[in-house]
Amino acid sequence: MNQVKRLSDNIAEDILSMITIEERFLPGDKLPNEVELSEELHISRTTLREAIRILVTNGVLEIKRGKGTFVKQDIDLSHTMQSLNDFTHARIDAKDLYEMRLIFEPEAAYYATIRASDAELKRILEYGEQIEEKINRRQDRTDVEQKFHKEIAKATHNELIDKLMPVIFQSIDKGVLLSQQNELVIKDTLNDHKMIMEFMKARNPEGARSAMKIHILHAMKDLRIE
Known part of the structure; x- marks a missing residue:
């Protein structure tokens, strides 16, 4: 059942991309x-119907009886992208999120x-220090962890990267939850955060890239989600 659902979600994404x-x-x-x-998508008609139903539910498509399936006239790009996030949220597991x-x-x-x-670099370093404080005090660090990674994304000065942050937040939230009782994590x-911050402070982009990769690989290994 989960496989059928997953395939229909993927097909819904494909159709949304076509639009x-x-x-x-x-x-x-x-x-x-x-x-x-x-036939074009190499799927059964049952799977296609389910994908269309998902897109109808999310306000992307509409079915006109006796006429066919149409893209809605008042479709809004930002709304459809949010819809995409919403209907894929349920099927994304920790491994998918960490690979992302x-x-x-x-x-x-x-x-x-x-x-x-x-100023942006200063904020990133301040959030990094707050994470360290939260961990040492055994306090929930979810909010500040999100701010740390969001500030890094914002500092890329790439507007499209912000669109991906809700997906990244899912991974951060899940990672914090899974790691609360894991001393190694x-x-x-x-x-890892100290290493990322040191390279960023030194304006060493290659070092920051490697440190971030090590950080995520460490989490995947420690949480056994490789």
Whole structure:
């Protein structure tokens, strides 16, 4: 059952990409009929119907009886991207989330180290110090951990990176939750964050990239989600 659900979510994402990224289908356009689209996507008609249902539920598509399936006229890109986040949220597990971080965050640390203003760098270092304090006091660090990583993403000065942060937050939240009783994770987090901060403070982008990668790989290993 989970496999079918997962496949239909993936197909919904593919159709959404055809609309928002490829612009193959514009607002008001009719989608190809069920037989044609299922053959093109190499899926069953049942899976296609489920994917379409997901997109209808999220306000992307509408079904007009006797006419077919259409892209909604008043579709809004930011809303559809939020919808994408919403309906994929349920199926993303810790491994997927950490792999996403592994792809994204080392490069974000690299560009942030190069592009951060002095004020942005100061905030990153302050949040890093607050995380250390929270860990040493055995206090919940979820909020400040999010701020630390968000500030790094913001310092890349790449507007699209901000769009990915809700996904990154899912991973951070899950990681903090899983690590609360894991002394090894806590120890590695302290050491890794210090390393990231030292390289960023020294404006060493290659070092910051490597330190961030090590940090995420440590978490995956310690939490046994490799």
